[in-house]
Amino acid sequence: MAKVVAVTGNEAVANALRQVEPDVCAAYPITPQTDLMQRFSAFVSDGKVKTELILVESEHSAMSACVGAAAGGGRVVTATSSQGLALMWEILFIAAGMHLPIIMPVVNRALSAPLNIHGDHSDAMGARDSGWIQLWSENAQEAYDNTIQAFRIGEAPEVRLPVMVCMDGFIISHSIERVEYLEDEEVKKFVGEYRPVNPLLDVEHPVSYGPLILPDLYMEYKRLQHEIIWNRVKPVVLQVAEEFYKLSGRRYGLFEAYRLDDAEIAMVILNSAAGTAKDVVDDMRNRGIRAGLLKPRLFRPFPYEEVSQALRHLKAVAVLDRADSFGAYGPLFTEIASSLYPYKDRPVLINKIYGLGGRDFMPEDAEKVFLELQDIATTGKVKSIKQYITVRE
Amino acid sequence: MKTWKELTPGCVVTEPGGSTKFKTGSWRTFRPRWIPENCIQCLFCWIYCPDMAIKVKDGKREEFDYDFCKGCGICARECPGKKGQKAIVMEEEGK
Ligand code: SF4
Ligand code: SF4
Numbered sequence: 001m002a003k004v005v006a007v008t009g010n011e012a013v014a015n016a017l018r019q020v021e022p023d024v025c026a027a028y029p030i031t032p033q034t035d036l037m038q039r040f041s042a043f044v045s046d047g048k049v050k051t052e053l054i055l056v057e058s059e060h061s062a063m064s065a066c067v068g069a070a071a072g073g074g075r076v077v078t079a080t081s082s083q084g085l086a087l088m089w090e091i092l093f094i095a096a097g098m099h100l101p102i103i104m105p106v107v108n109r110a111l112s113a114p115l116n117i118h119g120d121h122s123d124a125m126g127a128r129d130s131g132w133i134q135l136w137s138e139n140a141q142e143a144y145d146n147t148i149q150a151f152r153i154g155e156a157p158e159v160r161l162p163v164m165v166c167m168d169g170f171i172i173s174h175s176i177e178r179v180e181y182l183e184d185e186e187v188k189k190f191v192g193e194y195r196p197v198n199p200l201l202d203v204e205h206p207v208s209y210g211p212l213i214l215p216d217l218y219m220e221y222k223r224l225q226h227e228i229i230w231n232r233v234k235p236v237v238l239q240v241a242e243e244f245y246k247l248s249g250r251r252y253g254l255f256e257a258y259r260l261d262d263a264e265i266a267m268v269i270l271n272s273a274a275g276t277a278k279d280v281v282d283d284m285r286n287r288g289i290r291a292g293l294l295k296p297r298l299f300r301p302f303p304y305e306e307v308s309q310a311l312r313h314l315k316a317v318a319v320l321d322r323a324d325s326f327g328a329y330g331p332l333f334t335e336i337a338s339s340l341y342p343y344k345d346r347p348v349l350i351n352k353i354y355g356l357g358g359r360d361f362m363p364e365d366a367e368k369v370f371l372e373l374q375d376i377a378t379t380g381k382v383k384s385i386k387q388y389i390t391v392r393e
Numbered sequence: 394m395k396t397w398k399e400l401t402p403g404c405v406v407t408e409p410g411g412s413t414k415f416k417t418g419s420w421r422t423f424r425p426r427w428i429p430e431n432c433i434q435c436l437f438c439w440i441y442c443p444d445m446a447i448k449v450k451d452g453k454r455e456e457f458d459y460d461f462c463k464g465c466g467i468c469a470r471e472c473p474g475k476k477g478q479k480a481i482v483m484e485e486e487g488k
Contacts, residue, residue, distance in 0.1 A: 099403035160402060198405045208406040216394065221404050223397040 002180040002248070009137075009172035012144040012179045013079070013105045013165070014039035018049055019187035020151055022103070023074035023194070026054035026065035030084035031117045032169040033107040037079055059084035063091035063102075070100035071209045073199025075151070078102065081169060082109035085123045089130070095162045096131025097225065098209055101154035102162040104132075105147060108271070108322075109169040110357040118358020119169035121270060121323040125331045131225060133163040133233055134300040136270050138256075140177045143167040145250055146297075148182070151191040152240040158232045160197060166299075168272040170358060182248060190247055229301050237298055254303040256295040257310050259285065263292025265373035266311065266347075268336050269320040270296055273354070273361045277320075280366040291370050296332070304339035311340060314347040315377035318369045322355045329386050348376050351386040359390050417444070421464030423483045425457055431480035438468035438481060 007015070014036050017025070025044075027037045044053045054069075056062045062078050070076040080088060085106060095102050106124050110116040124134060135150060137143040143165060150163040167173060182190070198207045213221055234254065241252040258278050260266060269277050274295040284291035294310055296302075311317055319337075321330025328334070333351035340346040352369060355361045369389070376382055401407060434454055439447040446462035448455040469481040 097403065098405070198401075198403075198407060205407070206409045208409075208411070209403070211404055211406055211411075213404055217400075220395065220397040220400055224400050224402060227397070228402060 002182060004178060004180050006176050007140060007179050008035070008174050008176055009140040009143050009167050010036035010107065010174065011039060012140040012181075013147050013167070014043070015181060016144050016147040016187070017077055018043045019182070019184050020075075020077075020148065020191050021049045021188070022051055022077045024052045024054065024066070024069035024076045025078060026056055026062045026069065026076075027078045028056050028059045028062045028080070028084060030059070030081045032109055032119070032173045033079050033081040033084065033105070036105060036107060036173065040079075059087040060091060063088040063095065066102045067091060067095050067098065067100060070095070070102050071098065071199070072201045073196035075155075075194035076100070076102045077104065079105040079107065081107045082111055082117075082123045085127055086111060089127065092127055092130035092132060092162075094210070097221075099160040099225075099228070100162060101151075101160050103147070103150045103154060103165070104162065105143070105165045105167070107169045107173045108166050116357040117169070119171050119173075119272075119322075120356045120358065121166070121321070122356075124164060124166045125323040125325075127164070128300055128331065131161070131229065132300060133159075133161050133229065134298070135163065135165050136297055136299055137165060137167045137172070138271055138274050138295060140167075140172055140175075140179050141250070143172060144179055144181070145244065145248065145252065148187055148190060149237075149240050149244050149252070152243075153233065153236050155194065156232075156236045156240075157195075157197070159228060159236055161229060161233070166271065171272045180248070180250075186247060190244070233301050234298070234303060252297060254296075254298045254306050255310070256297065258293040258295065260292035260294060260310055262290060264290040264315045265317070265370065265377050266292040266294060266314050267318050267320060267366065267369060267373075268294045268296070268311070268332060270299070270322065270332060273320065273322065276361055276363055277366040280363050280370060283363070283367070284370050289370065289374055291373075299335075302335050302339070304335070307336065308339040308343060311336070312343055312346055316350070316373040317347045318350050318352055318373055320352045320354050320369070324353050324356065333386070348380065348382060349385070350376070350382060352389045353386070354388075354390045361390060365390050416460045418460045418462055421459075421462060422486055423464040423466060424459070424486050425462065425464065425466070425469055425481050426484055427454075427457060428478075428480050428482065431474045431478045433473065433475055433480070435473060437471045437473065441467050441471045443467065
């Protein structure tokens with residue numbers, strides 16, 4: 001039986017971690033993740049979970065401790081944001097290269113400089129090539145659901161990879177929403193008992209982690225890593241989503257397609273701003289404009305094929321990035337462009353950079369984008385491919 | 394050589410003692426030479442060698458294991474020798 005509560009995103013994710021009760025958690029506080037880990041540490045000190053909590057001196061150490069604990073054979077979690085994720089960067093690649101299924105909620109926040117504590121996607125986008133699976137969440141419910149599913153996805157025997165669960169800093173992490181919790185036993189049963197593979201602590205079967213691999217084998221290992229994330233993750237994500245649907249009644253896929261089938265123009269947008277934009281899609285529809293929306297959920301591996309099938313028929317698409325790739329198009333835009341490029345009939349694409357450092361994204365901002373798309377769809381003319389919006393010119 | 398399909402994900406080495414198969418002696422540019430007549434069998438070289446390139450049998454020093462000696466010269470530096478005469482000297486490889 002589901003329990004309906006009013007909680008923040010951080011609270012919901014901390015509760016998901018409590019319900020899973022991992023073996024080890026190593027973490028360091030950083031805004032806006034602090035409150036998530038503070039809540040989880042309270043569960044540890046109140047004896048609600050038997051998790052071994054390792055308090056470390058930096059995020060570099062947090063991820064290093066996670067790698068050690070996961071190689072040791074434990075089910076391991078941490079959480080971070082922004083500069084913390086940036087400081088983990090070196091070890092992110094090690095966690096993925098060693099195929100250690102560490103689960104990490106990332107409470108998305110802007111990167112310095114200038115110093116800013118508010119939500120944008122620069123942190124996780126910067127880590128997109130680290131070999132981690134990335135799930136993105138629109139609201140507290142999705143962050144909670146994705147966290148629980150992340151364990152099953154990352155730990156699947158054919159996958160065994162670390163997973164980031166992204167949600168927007170403050171907008172989701174600190175706002176109270178209606179969330180449906182599963183029962184503790186349901187979550188425990190859903191994630192199942194952890195089965196380590198080649199654990200270091202199995203002294204009967206000694207293994208070594210982290211050997212030196214020179215040019216004679218390095219590429220073969222990378223080829224294998226590519227194969228696993230490229231071909232094996234998607235089916236697992238869909239299968240886990242199906243099982244999760246049976247348990248919770250909430251459906252998940254590789255992305256959410258909102259009123260896309262009969263749309264002529266659409267927006268591609270991640271996380272919380274998608275909620276705002278969906279409202280505006282409805283508004284556009286009421287005004288006779290055939291607008292739709294695609295909200296990616298699985299960003300790594302990126303489902304190029306499926307995304308292109310969902311977008312090909314459109315006349316014009318705006319890809320909205322809440323992170324910039326300085327000197328290039330936005331990170332989400334380049335993925336959407338890559339997925340559509342193989343097709344001769346494809347929509348006109350534009351890229352908007354919005355909401356950096358927590359700048360608000362309002363319905364009227366979404367409306368302007370849809371009206372521009374409408375214009376492009378009729379005239380075929382694009383003023384500029386990449387443009388900053390929600391900015392003072 | 395193995396193809397990618399034959400590898401263990403995460404480069405986990407599941408067989409112990411694999412380092413003995415990875416010969417590192419070719420990295421050497423200087424080669425230690427043992428002079429047995431100056432050796433007092435103190436085994437400092439055996440203790441100090443950062444690899445395991447000094448072979449010892451029944452408590453007695455034997456020849457270098459050149460498959461693993463990287464020529465760092467630590468043994469030659471630490472060797473007390475006999476009456477000021479070193480029992481290990483470093484010589485340039487290929488000379
Ligand atoms: S030169 Fe270095 S590696 Fe070689 S035997 Fe001496 S101490 Fe060991
Ligand atoms: S350190 Fe020198 S004297 Fe001592 S055992 Fe080694 S070679 Fe012989």
